[in-house]
Amino acid sequence: MASYSTSEFKSGLKLMLDGDPCSIIENEFVKPGKGQAFNRVKLRNLKTGKVIERTFKSGDSLEGADVLDVTMQYIYSDGEFWHFMDPNTFDQKPAGADAVGDAKQWLKEEDMCEVTLYNGEPLSVSPPNFVELEITQTDPGVKGDTAGTGGKPATLSTGAVVRVPLFVQEGEVIKVDTRTGEYVGRIKN
Amino acid sequence: MNDASWRPGAALDALKARADLLRTVRAFFDARGVLEVSTPSLAAHAVSDEHIDAIEVPGHGWLQTSPEYHMKRLLAAGSGPIYQIARAFRDGEAGARHNPEFTLLEWYRPGFDLEALVDECLALLTPLCAAGAERHRFRALFREVTGLDPLTATAAALADRATGAGAPAGLSGPQAVDYLMATVVEPALDPAVITVVVDFPGWAAALAQTAGDDDGATVARRFEIYHRGLELANGYQELLDADEQARRFARDNEKRLAAGKRPMTPDPYLLDALRAGLPPCSGVALGLERLHMALSGAGRIDQVWPFPRDRA
DSSP: OOEEEGGGOOTTOEEEETTEEEEEEEEEEEOOTTSOOEEEEEEEETTTOOEEEEEEETTOEEEBOOEEEEEEEEEEEOSSOEEEEOTTTOOEEEEOHHHHGGGGGGOOTTOEEEEEEETTEEEEEEOOSEEEEEEEEEOOOOTTOOSOOSOEEEEETTSOEEEEOTTOOTTOEEEEETTTTEEEEEEOO | OOTTTTSOSSOHHHHHHHHHHHHHHHHHHHHTTOEEOOOOSEESOOOOOTTOOOEEETTTEEEOSOSHHHHHHHHHTTOOSEEEEEEEEOTTOOSSSOOSEEEEEEEEEETOOHHHHHHHHHHHHHHHHTOOEEEEEHHHHHHHHHSSOTTTSOHHHHHHHHHHTTOOSSOOHHHHHHHHIIIIIHHHSOTTSEEEEEEEEGGGOTTBOEEEOTTSOEEEEEEEEEETTEEEEEEEEBOOOHHHHHHHHHHHHHHHHHTTOOOOOOOHHHHHHHHHHOOSEEEEEEEHHHHHHHHHTOSSGGGTSSSOGGGO
8 A cells, every 4th residue: 555645645535543544534734933844633543433633743654544435235234244235346245233333224225335445345334315215113193284393203114213294104205314314305106 | 626616715805905915015115215126936946944845846946935045145246125025835835824835025134133123024014913012032932831941951851742732752852842832832822912932942043143042052043923823924133154054054954864855955156145245134034825814814825815726
C-alpha cells in the first residue's frame, strides 16, 4: 500500500493508524511564524467508529489503508453472516454482525448497499438511503386521519420499528429514510 | 464536478473590501514617502529556511516565497524606504488560514530599529482594526502561558509539555516551542487587541539580528503581530553581516538535509548585496489576506480569496 504525506491529507483519505484502518474527517494545517508546521487531524477508526484526534509534524507520512467502498447486492442472511454479492464479478462476501451493525434492520434481499472492504473483507455496511419495506405489524389506525400527527409504531419485515401515520395499515409497503429511521411515504401498488 | 464550481468562492463584497484595503495601504505609504516597488516572482534562487519550501518552476527557477531578497538588493543599491504588495508562493502551505499562493505587504525602513518599525505597523493597523495594542516579549509571554522558559527549559521538558497539549512525541526543543506557541500561547492572546510579540528565541532569527538577553541567552530582534486569533505580520531588525548570513544559509541547509529536504543554493546576489552594504534597517512582511480576514471576521482564507486552490 502506498504511504501518504501530510500534504496529501484530505477528508475521506483512508490511512492506517495504530494498526487500524481510519478515515480522515478533518485536517487542519497549523504553522507558527516561520517555524515547524503541524497537521492536526481528526480521524474515524473504521473498525470501532471512534473519532480520534492526532497531530503530525508536516512532512510525516502514514501508510494507506487497503479500504475500498464497493456497491454490493445484499443476498441473504444465514443467521450468523449477511451475504453480499458484487453485481459485476458475482463475487460473494460474508459480513459478520460487527460489520453489518445497525444496517441489518434495513437490509432487504436484492437491495444495493455500500460495503466497505478492508483487505478484501467487509468492514462496514451502509444501507441504501431509502428502503421500501412491508409493515408486518401495526395497530389499526383511525380512519380519516391524514395529517399524520402523533402516529403509531409499526414493525417492518426486517424487524425495524418506525413511527408511521395512523392511516397506514398492516401489509402496506412504506418508504423509510435509513439515515434518520423516519417514515417518508406509502408505496402504492 | 459540481456545475457551480467555476464560480468564485468569496463574496463580491470581499473583493470590494480588498480593493479598499489596498487603497488604504497605498495612501498610508504614499503619505510617508515610502516608494512602491515591484520585484520578480520567478527567480533563479529561493529561500533556504528549514520550514519554508519554494515551488520549483522547471527550466526557470523558483517562485519566490517572499520578495525579501530582491528588496534587500534594492536597499543595498540605495533605494531608500520601499514597500511592495507582492504575490508569494509556499509549497505545502494549505489550510483554513493558508493558501500556497498569497499576498505579502512587505516594507523596509532604513534607519529604523525594531521598535520604530513596530510603531509604524501599529500606526497602520490600529485605525484599520479599530483596536488597541499590547506588547509582549516572547520569553515572558511564553513562560506566563506555558510555565516554561523557552530559552532555558530542557528539550525534554518542552517536548513533554507539547505532548501534553497533543503534539506528536519526539519533538526537538525548538519544534516543541513552535507547537506550544501555535496551539497554546497564540489562542491565549486577547483576540480583541493587536498583540505584538518581540525578541524571539535566537534559533528562530532567520534573517534578523540577534542580541544577548539579560542572562546572556540569545534572542532574535524579530517581532510578530497577532490579531483576532491570526498571525498577521513578521518583522526583523535586518541582519547586515554577509558572513553571518552565509553561515546561516549553511546551517539552514544542514537542517534541511537532516529533515530529508533538498538543500537550496544560497542566493549569491543577496550575499553580494550584503557585502556591498545593506543600510541598517528593519523590515516586515504582513499577510494581506490574513489582515483582510481579521478585518472581516472571516474564519477561512477562502472567504477573502476568490478562487480556492482546488478550483483555481
